Amino acid sequence: MTQPGYDALAAEYAAAFPSAFRSELERHAVDCFADMLASETGDTPVVIDIGCGQGHIAAHLHARGMSVLGVDPSAEMLRFARREYPGIRFLHDDADCASAPVEQCAGLIAQFSLIHVEPRRVPGILASWHRRGGPGTWVLIAMQGSDETGVHEFDHLVARAWRWHPDALSITLADTGFEEVFRMIRRPDSDHRFPEVYLVARARSNDTTSAPHRSWTPSEPIP
Ligand SMILES: C[S@@+](CC[C@H](N)C(=O)[O-])C[C@H]1O[C@@H](n2cnc3c(N)ncnc32)[C@H](O)[C@@H]1O
Numbered sequence: 001m002t003q004p005g006y007d008a009l010a011a012e013y014a015a016a017f018p019s020a021f022r023s024e025l026e027r028h029a030v031d032c033f034a035d036m037l038a039s040e041t042g043d044t045p046v047v048i049d050i051g052c053g054q055g056h057i058a059a060h061l062h063a064r065g066m067s068v069l070g071v072d073p074s075a076e077m078l079r080f081a082r083r084e085y086p087g088i089r090f091l092h093d094d095a096d097c098a099s100a101p102v103e104q105c106a107g108l109i110a111q112f113s114l115i116h117v118e119p120r121r122v123p124g125i126l127a128s129w130h131r132r133g134g135p136g137t138w139v140l141i142a143m144q145g146s147d148e149t150g151v152h153e154f155d156h157l158v159a160r161a162w163r164w165h166p167d168a169l170s171i172t173l174a175d176t177g178f179e180e181v182f183r184m185i186r187r188p189d190s191d192h193r194f195p196e197v198y199l200v201a202r203a204r205s206n207d208t209t210s211a212p213h214r215s216w217t218p219s220e221p222i223p
Pocket residue numbers: 003006017020050051052053054056057071072073074077093094095096110111112113114116117159
């Protein structure tokens with residue numbers, strides 16, 4: 001598991017994005033997720049930051065009293081993270097969390113990292129988060145979105161990337177055991193080419209009473 005694009009450009013990325021949030025809206029979305037999670041789980045919930053990059057979001061959540069594990073497939077991004085935030089645990093892993101302890105976490109945050117996962121892999125990854133995290137697990141997924149239905153590859157400067165229509169993401173979450181709680185969509189502007197989606201969901205219990213009526217995989221147009 002490697003991420004050669006981010007390995008090669010880690011220094012440039014660190015200079016371009018030196019802090020956790022690129023906008024106040026982004027901070028509010030993460031804090032809202034953190035508030036909801038903390039209000040239910042109490043003292044020091046364990047959160048896994050998937051694709052943590054240089055660890056800024058992990059550090060923000062850590063400062064809020066959470067026990068955070070950052071995971072990333074880029075050794076270079078992790079090198080920056082470990083140097084900047086020596087008090088936080090970081091692990092070389094992929095979104096599938098083969099070695100990260102999803103079983104112990106109350107929530108997962110994937111901020112602009114699932115965009116780099118091939119869409120056909122995403123349902124399996126979400127299903128494994130659901131199975132291993134168990135009912136009630138919170139997730140926040142932030143990604144570049146699309147106003148067109150389905151999933152679309154786009155010209156990301158660092159690595160292959162796909163942006164999702166928010167309904168496609170929500171349906172995929174529903175198909176894999178999660179229920180959408182809320183979504184926030186930031187419209188494109190002079191600094192953002194695409195809409196940006198922040199979607200919070202929770203793992204349903206294994207009973208299927210609230211299971212979705214629709215089903216969709218990323219290779220098909222959404223209904
Ligand atoms: C745009 S950066 C976002 C970093 C951080 N989450 C943030 O919001 O500042 C994307 C990150 O996703 C990581 N990434 C790429 N492929 C991934 C994968 N398959 N699983 C998990 N993370 C991945 C990259 O190495 C990079 O650190």
